[in-house]
Amino acid sequence: MKKLISKLLLGVAILASSACTKTDNYDGPNASFQGNILSSEGGNLLTSGGSPQIWLQQIGWTTPQTIPCKFDGTFEDTKLFKSNYKAVPTGGAFWPITDTVIVKIDQGSKHDFTVTPYIVIKNFTSTLSGTTLTLKFNITAPIAAGLPNIKDIQPYVNTTKLVGAGASIRDFSDVNAIAINKAYTDLSDADKSITLTIPNLIPGRTFFVRAGVRLSDSFNSSNFSEIVQVDVPK
């Protein structure tokens, strides 16, 4: 009996050791790609959830992929396959870039893209009076000719630092939008000096606020101001 068991065990051991042991010799998605979307007007492009993306097409493959851009204008993807990719920033409120760059993505690859924003928000100030917040700023366009029409200008108000299109409280944000629907070149200087009013903020709360200018480009994308924190006193 013991002999039988040891023979059986031997058999199993032989089978196990001779079983298919080929290892997967392809690298996993261990390459990474990160960088900034820089504004031609200085600093990173101010963005919001779901707007700009880095469009990537692995050379030799047909289906593109995208890396969404973070609120501070940076992007990062740490699970990419090592390869050459065509890359281009897309989907944000900046002049379209038609030339795709070819980047070699490997471990720790970095690349910065520079874009020209449609609209830049300057001299952004916020003043709170009671529960009414007033935002004042000027808008300028680095390139005015051929700019998509400006649809509207509005505040974005949220209770977290992640504030922007798709991340805001509608009753404080979309409701206080000013419709423009004009070409930038048809705006007078006075029209380019904007005042937004947000009434009836809730006392004792902290809000994060920014302004956005929405354009009628193919993404209906927006250019944003920086984000300010507003503490409404009790």
Place this chain on the structure above:
Amino acid sequence: MKSINKLIITITLGIGATVTSCQKLNIAPTNIVTPAIIFNSEAGVKSLLATIYADLPIEDFKYRPDGGDDNNGMQRPGFNPGNPWMNFYNSAAVTGEEVGPFGGMDIGSGFGYWPYADIRNVNTLISELPKHVATLTQATVNSLLGEAHFLRAYYYFGLAKRYGGVPIITVPQDPGAPLSTLQVHRDKEQATWDFIGAELDLGYQMMSEISDAGRANKYVAVALKSRAMLYAACVAKYGSTNFIDGPARGQGLVGIPADQATKYFQAAYDAAKLLDGHYSLYNQNSSDKVKNYTDLFLDASSKENIFIRQYSITLNLNTPAGPHSWDATMSPGRMTSGGLSRSYPTLDFVQLWSNLPITNSDGTPKRFNNLLDLTQGLEPRLRATVYFPGETLRGLTFDTQRGIYPSFSGTAAAEVAKAPNSRTWQLQTDPNVLYPNKTDPNAKQVIGFTGISNNLGDDQLTRTGFYVRKYINYNAAKTNVDLYKSIQPWIDLRYAEILLNRAEAAVELGNTGDALTDINLIRDRAGATPYSSIDLDKVRKERRMELAFENQYYWDLKRWRTADVVLDRAHFKGLMPYYVFNENKYIFLAETELFNREYTFQKQFYYEPIPGGQINQNPNLLPNNPNY
């Protein structure tokens, strides 16, 4: 020795018999249908046609523009989805005609419709039929070929309005052919529409004047042509001002040069004109125009029906021609014996006709003695399209009521602007709760049995104050209204649409006289005041009113290239009826519908993305449409 001899003889005989017995087994397999079986009799061809018609992309009751489920081998997303009872998932529910089941613009990218297997069936039919003239006769072959060209155009129309240019494949491909010939490039968008137009011309020339219900005849072909050419014309005219650039556009795979628009408008107009005198608007009951308009969608003998899809209660409910569930899913549970509703007409849609008289000149809500009084003087077509509060179905009243105000003062606008917790209303989730209490002799229900519940998670009752009336079979007994019990046909093409196609093309071509006549025919039947002059806005508005809930407006918004403007963070309104207790009167307030959905149509949705799986099989389908 003798026995050995015997043995030898026996073995020799045995081997001899075995060796010479070999006869090749060569008979046709009896379980495979060969072309000869199908194409040598008209009945055989009809059985193939039945498959082709069943797979036709008709956007009927069961059509799910988001694709829906595919939980069963015989079903396919979109046109024959799994769980085919959920008829409230229609495209009206993302365009503001209705609100309900979708969380937003959930249908913009489509569901990867790619019917080349179905097109192959038609291509086989077209290539086989001419070989069988001897058994089928030349006349039959011609008429069937005409029908096949119509069917092929129908499939390509379903593709062109989604993707723009697609590969035009007109012969059954040989699966053994080299890959390079199987991976066909996309044709230009203009070439695709021209192909559809030419196919429908063949259909018109080759088919006869009359056909069985549910099958095409020559007028069905030109009716579809008027719809298709109008789409192409609008792509040319409006798609050349509102577009997204990209390689596909640069190569003409999407988009048509603007100077082609007139040609297509003319083709749409000419096609529609060919139906003159062969069909007419349903006008059986001119004294009761509400009844006439509701019966138009239920009367099988209607001369307005050009092309319909029929359903049968005896067929498997998971097949395209199995019964549908419109009655059980468009009305509240009070009027049915099963099912549930989930999509409801909006006040914005109802106010296409005109603003409802719910507010006095001083801004206070008008007081009504009963709910139905609001419908006094409304256009019969509107009342036949939408169930207002106070209307009756199967002997039961829509007692729709959002709540009770113990007393009400001030203007409607001021009341609606108040924070919900500072309004003095009484709301409820249970229709059996009475106000002020159940022992009070004057006690009233806080909400109706048909809504509006304050339980915002319970979406089986209206959130807008309205229910759909179009296509509702009011003759069906309540006990017989349940899931998979409805068989009223879907009217895919009706003469009113042809008049609207004709009027729109005419206005675009500058022929306002013809357009005015067409529109006034429709307005007269609807019970509306005729127009004395016409313009494009009026024609488009008439189209929205006449063809509401028929899965047309979504495509209209797309071809007019106005969807991204109309549906830009759009919210819609409902009509909320309240009972004012101390006055014993009803008031109506226009408020945001209770789902509070937001709809945004992105510009890239004017074309759907070529399905990724198809691109993997055929990289020649690239470049994909802009922004995908």
